[in-house]
Amino acid sequence: MGSFYLTTPIYYASGEPHLGHAYTTILADVLARYHRRAGDDVLFLTGTDEHGQKIQEAAAEHGLTPLELCDRMVDRFKAAWVELGISNDRFIRTTEPEHIAVVGALLERLHDNGFIYEAEYTGWYSVGQERYFTEKEIGPDRVDPIAGGPVTRIREKNWFFRMSHFRDRLVEHIEKNPEWIVPATRRNEVLGFLSQGLGDLSISRPRSRIHWGIPIPWDPDQVTYVWVDALTNYVTAAGAVDPDAPRGRRGFGEPLPSRWPADVHLMGKDIITTHAVYWPTLLMGADLALPRKILAHGWWVVGDTKMSKSLGNVVDPLDLRERYGPEAVRWYLMREMATGQDASYTPERFLTRYDELRNIFGNLAHRTLSMIRRYRDGTVPAAPADGLADETAAAVGTYRRGLDGYRLHEGFAAAMDLARTANGFVETQEPWALARRPDAAAELDHALATLAHTLAVLACLFEPVTPEKAAELATRLGLGGIPLFDELDRLNLAGNVVSVGAPLFPRVDPD
RNA sequence: GCCGGAGUAGCUCAGUUGGUCAGAGCAGCGGAAUCAUAAUCCGCGUGUCGGGGGUUCAAGUCCCUCCUCCGGCACCA
Numbered sequence: 001m002g003s004f005y006l007t008t009p010i011y012y013a014s015g016e017p018h019l020g021h022a023y024t025t026i027l028a029d030v031l032a033r034y035h036r037r038a039g040d041d042v043l044f045l046t047g048t049d050e051h052g053q054k055i056q057e058a059a060a061e062h063g064l065t066p067l068e069l070c071d072r073m074v075d076r077f078k079a080a081w082v083e084l085g086i087s088n089d090r091f092i093r094t095t096e097p098e099h100i101a102v103v104g105a106l107l108e109r110l111h112d113n114g115f116i117y118e119a120e121y122t123g124w125y126s127v128g129q130e131r132y133f134t135e136k137e138i139g140p141d142r143v144d145p146i147a148g149g150p151v152t153r154i155r156e157k158n159w160f161f162r163m164s165h166f167r168d169r170l171v172e173h174i175e176k177n178p179e180w181i182v183p184a185t186r187r188n189e190v191l192g193f194l195s196q197g198l199g200d201l202s203i204s205r206p207r208s209r210i211h212w213g214i215p216i217p218w219d220p221d222q223v224t225y226v227w228v229d230a231l232t233n234y235v236t237a238a239g240a241v242d243p244d245a246p247r248g249r250r251g252f253g254e255p256l257p258s259r260w261p262a263d264v265h266l267m268g269k270d271i272i273t274t275h276a277v278y279w280p281t282l283l284m285g286a287d288l289a290l291p292r293k294i295l296a297h298g299w300w301v302v303g304d305t306k307m308s309k310s311l312g313n314v315v316d317p318l319d320l321r322e323r324y325g326p327e328a329v330r331w332y333l334m335r336e337m338a339t340g341q342d343a344s345y346t347p348e349r350f351l352t353r354y355d356e357l358r359n360i361f362g363n364l365a366h367r368t369l370s371m372i373r374r375y376r377d378g379t380v381p382a383a384p385a386d387g388l389a390d391e392t393a394a395a396v397g398t399y400r401r402g403l404d405g406y407r408l409h410e411g412f413a414a415a416m417d418l419a420r421t422a423n424g425f426v427e428t429q430e431p432w433a434l435a436r437r438p439d440a441a442a443e444l445d446h447a448l449a450t451l452a453h454t455l456a457v458l459a460c461l462f463e464p465v466t467p468e469k470a471a472e473l474a475t476r477l478g479l480g481g482i483p484l485f486d487e488l489d490r491l492n493l494a495g496n497v498v499s500v501g502a503p504l505f506p507r508v509d510p511d
Numbered sequence: 512g513c514c515g516g517a518g519u520a521g522c523u524c525a526g527u528u529g530g531u532c533a534g535a536g537c538a539g540c541g542g543a544a545u546c547a548u549a550a551u552c553c554g555c556g557u558g559u560c561g562g563g564g565g566u567u568c569a570a571g572u573c574c575c576u577c578c579u580c581c582g583g584c585a586c587c588a
Contacts, residue, residue, distance in 0.1 A: 012588040049588070123586090133587090163585095185516055189583045192514050202586060226588070273585065338524085342581085349523070352537055359550055367547035374546070410525090413536090420552095427552040432545065503548045 003042075004035040005259045009267045009275075010047040010092065010233050013073040014054040017080040019300060019318055020268055026330050027297060027339070027408070028266050029086045033464035034403045038485050043259050045237045046081070047092035048074055049230045051223075056212040066212045067095060084326050085467055092237045094214075094229055101243035102236040103229055104217045106286050107203075109252045110161060111218065115285040121158040121202045124151040159204040159222060166281040167198040173280070173290065181276050182406060183340035186269060186296045190276045201278060203228045231279045235260055235288060253287040261289040264406075272296040295406055298342035300333075317345055324508055327466040328354050334465050335416075339408045357466075358505035361419045361458065365473055367426065368451040369500045375435045375444060380452045380478070382494035383442065387429075387450030391421050392457055396488065399461055415461040422454045452493045456483055469504050476501055 008028045011021050025046055032044035050070040059069040074093060081088065092099065110116050123132040126144035133144055133151060144151050171194050174180060174187065181187035204222035205213070213223030235241055240260035241251045251258070265275050272294070280290050300317070321329045332353045337343035372378060395418035402411025425447070434444040455473060460483045463470035474482045478496030 009588090014588075052588080054588075121586090185582080188515055193584065195514085196584070199585065225586085227586075230588085269582085270587085273583095274587095277585080336523085344523085346523090349537090352523090356536085358548070363547055363550045365547095367551080369547095371546045413525095416536095423551055424553090426546075427544075430544080430546090435546090503550095505548085507548050507550090 002035075002038075002040040003259070004032075004040040005043040005238060005262045006031055006035075006045070006264045006266065007234050007237075007262050008046040009265075009271060010049040010094065010230055011077060012052075012054070013048045013050045013070045013077075014058050017077050019316055021077075022080070022084060022318055023300065023333055023337075024266055024268060024297065025081060025086055025088075026084060026333055029084075029088070030330070030334055030408060030464045031264070031266075031403070031406075032087060032089075033467060037460060037463060037482070038400075043090065043238070044088045045090045045092060045234070046086070046088045047090070047233060047237075048077055048094070049226070049233075050074075050093055050095045051213040051229055052226055053210050053212070056210065059212075070095060083321070085330065087467075090237050092233050094233060096236075098243075099233060099236045100214050102241045103214045103224055103232045105241050105243035105250050106232050106235070106252075106282075107224065107228065108217050108247070109250070109286045110282070112247065113285060113287070115162040115165065116203075117160055117162065119158060119160050119200075120155045121160075122153065122155050125154045126151045156206055156209075157222075158202045158206075158225075159216060159219065161201040161203045161228070161282065161285065163201040163278065163281045163285075164198050166284045167194060169284060170194065170198075170277065170280055174276075179293065181272070181294045181296070183296070186272050186276075186340075190272065193273060194277065198277070201227065201281075227274060227278050228282065231274065231282065234262055234265065234279075234291070238262065240288065251288075255289065262291040264293040264295055265291050266295050266297065269296040269298060295340065297340055298337065300337070300345045301342055317350060320350060324350075324354055325505075327469055328357060328505065331357055331412075331465050334408050335412050337409065339406050354505070354508070356416060358503070358507065360416060360423065361462070362503050362505035364419050364423050364426075364451075364458075365455055365476070366500065366503050368422075368448070368455055369476055369498050371431050372448050372452065372498050373500055375431065376448060378498055380493040380496045380498060381445035381449050383445035383449040385446075385449040385453035385491075385493065387446055388418075388422060388425055388454050392418060392454060392488075395421075396457065396461070396485070400485070403464075412461075412465060415458065418454065418461070419458055422451060422458075425454075426451065449494065452477060452496070452498070453491060456491050456493060457488055459483065460485065460488060472501070472504060475499075 006028055008024045011017070028044060028046065032042050035042045048070065055066050055069060059066040062069060070093070078091065124142065125132050126149055142151055143149060171191065174191060178187070181190055203225050204216050205225050207221050207223050210223055214229055216222040216224060238260035239258040240256060242256055243250060267275055276294050283290055317329055317332060332350050335353055336349060372380060395414045398414035399411040402408060402414060429447040431444055431447050434440040434447065456477055456479060459470045459473045459477070463482045470482050476499045477493060478498055483491055
């Protein structure tokens, strides 16, 4: 049995959960469920990033303490994840005492290693917005992009991380490990970014300006700026750092038994630089291992922006979960987007994907169960179930290669294709014709046993995306649970009493 | 501006290292069947594989060039 540790970013607690958060989290959930089904011991981590100026200000506006505001937002995120069937093993909050202590320990390690220094940060500051803006944000007119007010060039004391020191090491690591950053286009971008040189990273802000943050251990007048605080959650949750141990035995350099390093960090392509540059260099600076893989996915875009905007009818796929169910949305998101690339969302495409779920997979289950009931009194016949053995083995192979290689859309296409193949098997076998011939009883048994077995395999293949429906299918097949991959070959459904039930994916009136 | 990616049937897209690669699904047309959620299955595509040039016995598949679209270019939650 292997072990698998995967993460989503922790989401900033100043806004409501949206499709971007949901896609990453569902992607992670599907992978987590797949690995559990493959027998791995999985740690699936998500959570919230709760420090910083925006939280501080939003809390003040609502007359709450920052932590009170975060508590509310955490409830929103957790509720959203429950509704979407997310099976995270751990939900981390950056306000947890353990995390705060680990961030302190990490900072001390970087400091002890000589990679921290004090300098002046220079940037464009908006007095009106009480924050810095980047060159890109203020544009050529040099006004703050929110209110259009003036920005001024100011300096303040910050602590800096000597990120530049690690540039060559990072480039070498990326070049020697072509699969470390996927997809390749993001890897190229990171290499291009690094080829232009790498500066140091400001890692603190004056407490006088931002009080809601983790103090710098050796300088209480400064608080940790976002990146070190947020990214460190991955090692906190892994148990890789023991902040209570004496310096030198906290897990840096000489690893403690833990879940670190992560097998994969998942994120949207907007924060690839953070995860593929800042984070690895921080880990290098603290003598911690690097994550095994960094996967940046694409965005959902709406095809005809102009038209949608003028009509005001931009539909969020998440809204469809009320009518079609959360698992239909999960299926659409995983099936339609080539993992890593952008995809365009349209209601028509969603309906196409729902229809295949309903007509190909759902209907296969329903017609099979109905025939077992009608022709064999609801009991799976004791007969060889090998009518589709080759096709099933091929589908499982393609499926696993797809998910192992983070091409989820290919894996799920293979699962759906197996259902198509099974429908074809029904047509060629014509069980209804066999049933009229007393001499064809063995053939009918063979056909029905084969179909029941195929459905059990499909329950396994669909479980990562549509867990509740897969569980329902397994129950109707008289199984105690959804089979693991290792169990597929020795599945025996003979004698199982099945129930037909309502269609797994009902017809939905699109109006 | 620099770097990178994409442009394949009406639509969404697959197409490893060049040689049944001209494909799948959806839509459309025709047919079969009736176990099933009017679901399923089978058959049907004269596509300049963005334009042009080149390498090769052979190129969506490599090279050059042009056009169009998109992404990245540091402290952005």
